[in-house]
Amino acid sequence: MKKLIAAFILVFMLMPVQSAFLEADVPPVLMYHSISDADWQVTAENFREQISYLAEGGFTFLFPEQIFYSYRYDKPIIITFDDGFLDNYEIAFPILQEYNVRATIFMMTAYIGLDGWLTAEQIREMEASGLVRVEPHTHNHTDMLQLTPEQMREQIERSNTALTEVTGREHRIFAYPYGFFDEQVKKIVAEYYDIAFAVGNGDRRDMLALHRYSVFNDMYAFRRIVAVREPGIIAEEPYIGGGFRLRYRYRILIAGLACLLPAAFIYRKARKKGAKI
Numbered sequence: 478m479k480k481l482i483a484a485f486i487l488v489f490m491l492m493p494v495q496s497a498f499l500e501a502d503v504p505p506v507l508m509y510h511s512i513s514d515a516d517w518q519v520t521a522e523n524f525r526e527q528i529s530y531l532a533e534g535g536f537t538f539l540f541p542e543q544i545f546y547s548y549r550y551d552k553p554i555i556i557t558f559d560d561g562f563l564d565n566y567e568i569a570f571p572i573l574q575e576y577n578v579r580a581t582i583f584m585m586t587a588y589i590g591l592d593g594w595l596t597a598e599q600i601r602e603m604e605a606s607g608l609v610r611v612e613p614h615t616h617n618h619t620d621m622l623q624l625t626p627e628q629m630r631e632q633i634e635r636s637n638t639a640l641t642e643v644t645g646r647e648h649r650i651f652a653y654p655y656g657f658f659d660e661q662v663k664k665i666v667a668e669y670y671d672i673a674f675a676v677g678n679g680d681r682r683d684m685l686a687l688h689r690y691s692v693f694n695d696m697y698a699f700r701r702i703v704a705v706r707e708p709g710i711i712a713e714e715p716y717i718g719g720g721f722r723l724r725y726r727y728r729i730l731i732a733g734l735a736c737l738l739p740a741a742f743i744y745r746k747a748r749k750k751g752a753k754i
């Protein structure tokens with residue numbers, strides 16, 4: 478009987494470990510820059526058409542950190558803007574509000590308050606709406622491949638400090654200027670951030686160089702991009718019911734085995750002595 482209970486406990490402990498890894502899709506990440514009539518940018522009219530297409534099509538707009546849980550949402554998608562153009566506030570933000578859409582802006586912090594770029598007050602207002610998060614994009618928008626590790630750290634730390642002064646919160650999400658990175662850059666970025674976005678050179682499975690799709694005015698291309706799903710990624714379920722992190726499951730399992738094995742030994746010894754267990 479006790480053997481049966483022990484077997485049951487063992488199976489029970491193994492079950493959550495198996496279900497800790499899930500098959501999930503990684504949501505498409507869209508990348509905008511300026512919302513204007515400038516070359517290679519998206520016009521206000523087209524931006525509205527794209528956002529309404531997504532909102533009316535039942536997409537769920539996520540912030541980057543929700544990517545770890547994106548399989549819980551219906552048609553998840555992440556909207557990002559790079560650099561911090563003033564039109565992100567003047568043109569994009571009212572449209573985001575109208576359709577209740579979440580978006581992330583990667584701001585090169587040396588440009589905060591300069592002519593044509595977002596001001597600290599605008600950043601605060603957008604963050605207070607709950608719809609927009611502004612995250613760092615280095616201080617001067619320098620190509621990180623050209624920097625020494627010390628210079629990289631300086632760019633990261635300066636931009637984090639400058640942005641925290643504005644937003645009052647910690648920043649753990651990042652986008653590489655020009656999407657440029659290599660293994661050394663990634664290693665340093667990993668010391669500061671949980672998620673980093675590349676551009677078209679990224680990988681939809683690499684949280685430190687996530688792929689993004691450049692968006693243009695072409696609606697046909699846009700519909701194709703947002704329809705893309707890449708199944709088969711192994712997503713880590715970070716929490717179980719009681720708020721335990723995944724690694725605790727393994728600790729529980731190991732602790733369980735450590736208890737069961739001596740117990741089995743004791744039962745065997747007791748049985749040899751004639752006990753009915």
Ligand SMILES: [Zn+2]
Pocket residue numbers: 559560614618653654655
């Ligand atoms: Zn940029």
